[in-house]
Amino acid sequence: xxxxxxxxxxxQQTEEPAGASAPAQGIQEIVVTAQRRExxxxxxxxxxxxxxxxxxxxxxxxxxxxxxxxxxxxxxNSYSPSTTVYNLRGVSQNDYSDQLEPPxxxxxxxxxxxxxxxxxxxxFDIERVEVLRGPQGTLFGRNATGGAIxxxxxxPTDDFSLNASATWxxxxxxxxxxxxxxxxxxxxxxxxxxxxxxxxxxxxxxxPAIGDSGETNQFAGRVQLLWKPTPNLKILxxxxxxxxxxxxxxGTYTYTPAVPADHxxxxxxxxxxDFWGTGPGVDPNGYVKPASYGTYENNNNIPSIFSRTIQxxxxxxxxxVGDVTxxxxxxxxxxxxxxxxxxxxxxxxxxxxxxxxxxxxxxxxLRAEGxxxxxxxxxxxxxxxxxxxxxxxxxxxxxALDYFSTGNSDYSIRTKSPSIFAQGTYSLTDKxxxxxxxxxxxxxxxxxxxxxxxxxxxxxxxxxxxxxxPSLYPDDARKRYNLYSGKIQLDYSPTDDILLFAGVTRGTKxxxxxxxxxxxxxxxxxxxxxxxxxxxxxxxxxxxxxNRLLINGSAFYYDYHNYQAFSLIDLVQTxxxxxxxxxxxxxxxxxxxxxxxxxxxxxxxxxSKVKDIGLPDGTVTDSxxxxxxxxxxxxxxxxxxxxxxxxxxxxxxxxxxxxxxxSVVCAPVEREKAYQTLDASLSYKFDPFTLTAFAKNVxxxxxxxxxxxxxxxxxxxxxxxxxRYYGVTLLVNxxx
Numbered sequence: 001x002x003x004x005x006x007x008x009x010x011x012q013q014t015e016e017p018a019g020a021s022a023p024a025q026g027i028q029e030i031v032v033t034a035q036r037r038e039x040x041x042x043x044x045x046x047x048x049x050x051x052x053x054x055x056x057x058x059x060x061x062x063x064x065x066x067x068x069x070x071x072x073x074x075x076x077n078s079y080s081p082s083t084t085v086y087n088l089r090g091v092s093q094n095d096y097s098d099q100l101e102p103p104x105x106x107x108x109x110x111x112x113x114x115x116x117x118x119x120x121x122x123x124f125d126i127e128r129v130e131v132l133r134g135p136q137g138t139l140f141g142r143n144a145t146g147g148a149i150x151x152x153x154x155x156p157t158d159d160f161s162l163n164a165s166a167t168w169x170x171x172x173x174x175x176x177x178x179x180x181x182x183x184x185x186x187x188x189x190x191x192x193x194x195x196x197x198x199x200x201x202x203x204x205x206x207x208p209a210i211g212d213s214g215e216t217n218q219f220a221g222r223v224q225l226l227w228k229p230t231p232n233l234k235i236l237x238x239x240x241x242x243x244x245x246x247x248x249x250x251g252t253y254t255y256t257p258a259v260p261a262d263h264x265x266x267x268x269x270x271x272x273x274d275f276w277g278t279g280p281g282v283d284p285n286g287y288v289k290p291a292s293y294g295t296y297e298n299n300n301n302i303p304s305i306f307s308r309t310i311q312x313x314x315x316x317x318x319x320x321v322g323d324v325t326x327x328x329x330x331x332x333x334x335x336x337x338x339x340x341x342x343x344x345x346x347x348x349x350x351x352x353x354x355x356x357x358x359x360x361x362x363x364x365x366l367r368a369e370g371x372x373x374x375x376x377x378x379x380x381x382x383x384x385x386x387x388x389x390x391x392x393x394x395x396x397x398x399x400a401l402d403y404f405s406t407g408n409s410d411y412s413i414r415t416k417s418p419s420i421f422a423q424g425t426y427s428l429t430d431k432x433x434x435x436x437x438x439x440x441x442x443x444x445x446x447x448x449x450x451x452x453x454x455x456x457x458x459x460x461x462x463x464x465x466x467x468x469x470p471s472l473y474p475d476d477a478r479k480r481y482n483l484y485s486g487k488i489q490l491d492y493s494p495t496d497d498i499l500l501f502a503g504v505t506r507g508t509k510x511x512x513x514x515x516x517x518x519x520x521x522x523x524x525x526x527x528x529x530x531x532x533x534x535x536x537x538x539x540x541x542x543x544x545x546x547n548r549l550l551i552n553g554s555a556f557y558y559d560y561h562n563y564q565a566f567s568l569i570d571l572v573q574t575x576x577x578x579x580x581x582x583x584x585x586x587x588x589x590x591x592x593x594x595x596x597x598x599x600x601x602x603x604x605x606x607x608s609k610v611k612d613i614g615l616p617d618g619t620v621t622d623s624x625x626x627x628x629x630x631x632x633x634x635x636x637x638x639x640x641x642x643x644x645x646x647x648x649x650x651x652x653x654x655x656x657x658x659x660x661x662x663s664v665v666c667a668p669v670e671r672e673k674a675y676q677t678l679d680a681s682l683s684y685k686f687d688p689f690t691l692t693a694f695a696k697n698v699x700x701x702x703x704x705x706x707x708x709x710x711x712x713x714x715x716x717x718x719x720x721x722x723x724r725y726y727g728v729t730l731l732v733n734x735x736x
Contacts, residue, residue: 030052033130035423036369049131051130053125053128053154059653059679067129069677070653072632074086075627077627080249080251082306082339083120086102089584091103092627093116093564094626094662095566097355098116100116105140108153110329112141127152127153129152137506138485141384142510153224156181159736160181161736165732172199173216188225189225202723203252205299210302210342213248215247233317235316240312249306251302256268257269258715266669285348298345300342302341311333337356338355339356340353343717348397351397352395355391359387360386365382365383375426376425380420380421382421388413388414390515394517395407405453405518408517409451409517411515413447413448416444419439419442422438423436424437433490438485441484442481443481443483443530444479445510446470446478449466449469479511481510483508485505487506498541509530509533525576533561534559536556537555539586553586558581560579560581562578566664578612582606583608584605584607599637600635609623625664626662626664629658630660632658634653644686646687649684656674659672662704663708672704676701678701679694688732689731692731693728696722697725704720705719
């Protein structure tokens, strides 16, 4: 089984974030929208972790990916902010191409982020974050086979409020954010928020002409207007813009020489191994890493550049007519991105990678919800149009072996997808409820792909042009998918403080197209089919000891059909469909044993198998899902006591993760060992201010967030998290 305890599932009793209602004592209640309507977290029969804005501020969390430390079953990998891949209960999409949609759906407010290139962003003026585990396709729509993550910002209210913070980091840089809002008139309220994050690189460049890599240079702003012309009608308009401004964000690779070995999978090259015939310990480019270089050093010769602009505009209308509320959500997004990296970490041109993306996305949802006697229901329609144009440039060279290659891909993928959905919960008795839900989606995808690939070996040049489009391949380059999601579940509440639930859910993720930037390309393998996940889950939620102890748990089994498995074979990005299974369980605990003392933690267990994975030498074997550690967890302890005119809080946050693989191929160089982390902080709150001193990764643990076996080029791509650092944050929370 798998057990998880969210370290910040509920806010501390001394804090009052928006969306929370405070009982007389014990643990605060948090309101979530996991079922597309506001409900008490403990009354929602879904496996969900909620993190309040005050939880995030107390831990100096400024980036969307930092929440993985607080949600045990959640992992992520990223070779830079250019692409972020979330993994929930072992379900993920590990390809690094921007055109692919992830199976863990990510939302900013009501905006669905279709590209993995938009999933990493600064957190500012946040009300809460909700992480929903398990298939969520009935209500959340596209591709939520693994779950959904909602980042929910503070909304305009009639009461004035000001929330701001400034953080200084010891390793260089700062983060500032501010949000303010209130009534403009009797019917109109507004809220404005801005953020600026600047962080120095943490991987030292030993090339004087190249700056340290891993830096952050982000700006973001958000404007929201809430108009209530009548008591039954409210209109929320939202505009958001964020920019990553030519930062040296990527190229943070730690150079490790590697060679193909067992079944073509990479292993670390030993100092005495003359595998390439270039000398003992020498790679195929004739390079040897100096012995003095540490984990956080490289010798890039090409500057890594990351530039990205995201614009999002949305409008939501809530109109109540009698017992029915009609909701319209209109959303438009545009993203432009350019990224360039030196992907080998050496002073030679062994590897260069540079993708560019121009994405437009429009969606419209219209739904109605209401309560009719014993029936609570929601039904609606949705349409999404995703229009993306992508380019990638890659250079893969073996200089000492006189081999050079250049690939340039240029492709467009258009997705048009209408859907219809409905879900209802019927009270069979006062204590027993049944939920039925279904969604039908019709996906139409069109691919227009071209690769120009040139290679030179021993002075002989080979030029290849591969084209794949509806004119040449009408059946393969234009796909239509009929996707069916559904849910049936029983909920039983023997008392007001205990909830039991069990159900079956069917989740689907649409098919798509791979877009290799290297040859050889087999055009029949460019499309991959949709995946289907059947989830069988049972769980409970309980509130005990006069609201001083919460224990929530669940157990699940996933039957995975046509899982979309990513592999890099002969430097060609490939996604193929395979059957798989996963099982586990979850246990969440939050306790307030005495006034001022808060304890929470998590433990997660997963077991998985993916069938018939092809290895580089053609061997077929079974494997495990990537980034699915057998054990992982987290724990948090904080104690607050009055000091002078304020409150002093000491906090410890820890995590641990057992070993796992970064890909289904599971090369030895892609296997991550078990690791543990520890964060600490000390805060003093004197309304409306809070001053916090914090330390991250106190024990200096070195662990990776990304690894890719490219041993056919003579090295391994590895990216480590930031080393230990500390900082100070000043918060101002006035009004709420």
